[in-house]
Amino acid sequence: xxxxxxxxxxxxxxxxxxxxxxxxxxxxxxxxxxxxxxxxxxxxxxxxxxxxxxxxxxxxxxxxxxxxxxxxxxxxxxxxxxxxxxxxxxxxxxxxxxxxxxxxxxxxxxxxxxxxxxxxxxxxxxxxxxxxxxxxxxxxxxxxxxxxxxxxxxxxxxxxxxxxxxxxxxxxxxxxxxxxxxxxxxxxxxxxxxxxxxxxxxxxxxxxxxxxxxxxxxxxxxxxxxxxxxxxxxxxxxxxxxxxxxxxxxxxxxxxxxxxxxxxxxxxxxxxxx
Ligand code: AMP
Ligand code: ZN
Ligand code: FE
Ligand code: FE
Numbered sequence: 380x381x382x383x384x385x386x387x388x389x390x391x392x393x394x395x396x397x398x399x400x401x402x403x404x405x406x407x408x409x410x411x412x413x414x415x416x417x418x419x420x421x422x423x424x425x426x427x428x429x430x431x432x433x434x435x436x437x438x439x440x441x442x443x444x445x446x447x448x449x450x451x452x453x454x455x456x457x458x459x460x461x462x463x464x465x466x467x468x469x470x471x472x473x474x475x476x477x478x479x480x481x482x483x484x485x486x487x488x489x490x491x492x493x494x495x496x497x498x499x500x501x502x503x504x505x506x507x508x509x510x511x512x513x514x515x516x517x518x519x520x521x522x523x524x525x526x527x528x529x530x531x532x533x534x535x536x537x538x539x540x541x542x543x544x545x546x547x548x549x550x551x552x553x554x555x556x557x558x559x560x561x562x563x564x565x566x567x568x569x570x571x572x573x574x575x576x577x578x579x580x581x582x583x584x585x586x587x588x589x590x591x592x593x594x595x596x597x598x599x600x601x602x603x604x605x606x607x608x609x610x611x612x613x614x615x616x617x618x619x620x621x622x623x624x625x626x627x628x629x630x631x632x633x634x635x636x637x638x639x640x641x642x643x644x645x646x647x648x649x650x651x652x653x
Contacts (some may be wrong), residue, residue, distance in 0.1 A: 380653055381636035384413040385455065385592065385620025386571065390422030391442075391510035394625025397541065400632075405433035407633025410653065413620065415440035415455055415569075418473035418549070419510040423461040433508065438649065441466070442569055443559065444473075447552035447579045451539075453569040454552060454583075455592065455618070456559030458649045469550075470509065476549045477511045484516060487543040495519050512623070513537050513544075513652045529605035529628075551581075553586035565589045565648060567618050573602060576609055584613055588647060594619025596635040616645040 387393030388400050393401065397414060404412045412435055414426040423439045430437030441456045459466060485495055495516065503518040504511055517532035526532035537543050550558065559566040567590035568583060580588075591610045593603055594617075610617050619637035621630060639646055639653070646652075 380410050380639050381408060381570075381633070382411040382413075382642070383409055383621050383623065383632070383636055384440075384457070384618050384642070385415050385442075385595075386412060386623045386632075387416055387442075388422045388426065389505055389507040390419050390512040391416035392512040392624060394628070396507060397422040398429040401429035401433050401435050401437065403632050404434065404476065404560065407631070407634050409435060409636060411436040411438065411651070412615060413438035413440040415442045415604075415620070417442050417453075417510050417512060418444055418477065419464045419470045419508045420459070420461040421470060422507075422598075436651065436653070439653070441559070443469075443550065443555040444547045445519075445550040445552045445555040446546065447582060450573075450575050450579060451546055452552060452571075452579070454555045454559065455567040455569045456555075456562065456564040457567060457618075457645075459559060459562045459564035461562075465558060466562050469558055473539075473547075473549050474509050476547060479546055480545045481511045481516065483545045484513075484537065484543050484577055486601070487545070488536065491536075491543065493520070493525050493543075495523055495525070534573075549629060552583055556583065556586040556588055560587050565616070565645070568590055570598075570622065571606060573605055574647065575592050576606065580609065580613060584615070584632060588615070589648075590616030590618055592619060592639060593617045594637050596621055596630045616642075616648065618642055618645050637648070 499519040504515040520526040520532040556566040621635040
């Protein structure tokens with residue numbers, strides 16, 4: 380049994396539509412997949428339907444951008460009621476906030492004589508996107524020859540710490556966790572950085588955080604061990620996922636997976652059975 384609990388689609392900054400992602404997951408021998416787009420639930424109905432067609436169990440999810448004590452962080456929500464008004468309201472707020480933020484980033488880039496229009500970014504994002512993000516901007520920068528690759532665009536122009544990067548400020552972490560819990564979901568801290576893990580964990584747990592994303596293809600064995608130890612100490616659930624965005628962007632879908640044994644308590648709490 381192979382599971383991947385962190386993937387993106389064209390609803391946010393992934394390259395494949397929810398149906399295409401699920402079809403590929405099936406071909407890549409994954410038995411279960413969580414679809415966790417950034418700040419949007421719009422891809423989930425299509426993804427769940429595709430799961431039925433392809434016999435892949437779909438866990439509806441979201442990856443909420445927020446900040447904890449001023450530190451940007453991502454909180455995954457699993458088993459969410461994606462038809463709830465709370466989540467559609469949040470998606471609408473986040474769409475607008477991300478559009479405003481993109482305008483601000485474009486004007487900061489223009490100050491550096493890097494001329495990209497909103498239309499260029501929207502074209503890269505495609506008609507199914509409801510969550511404009513830096514990867515779309517990175518693609519536009521490559522198309523317009525301001526960068527040689529997506530990685531180059533982040534390294535030189537829009538990565539964290541660069542003048543043109545504008546943080547997304549919609550929710551504080553406690554609000555993000557509250558939103559997920561109010562929508563029937565389980566909140567899990569995505570790709571926690573070791574530098575801030577111990578500092579932020581108490582406030583996140585107090586807010587209702589239930590788990591840590593431990594297993595990731597990019598994490599070293601030492602990183603995995605440390606996050607897992609923290610999860611055990613704080614009585615938190617353990618999850619894992621690839622954070623897959625598209626073909627050719629890192630490890631291929633299905634190359635990384637977790638097994639039911641790795642995440643048994645999470646599956647139990649989510650009432651998942653195979
Ligand atoms: P945003 O939510 O708009 O700030 O975009 C964040 C997303 O950008 C992440 O989820 C990654 O998919 C992508 N990203 C962040 N840093 C890099 C990087 N250095 N190279 C490529 N993609 C990145
Ligand atoms: Zn992303
Ligand atoms: Fe993330
Ligand atoms: Fe992600």
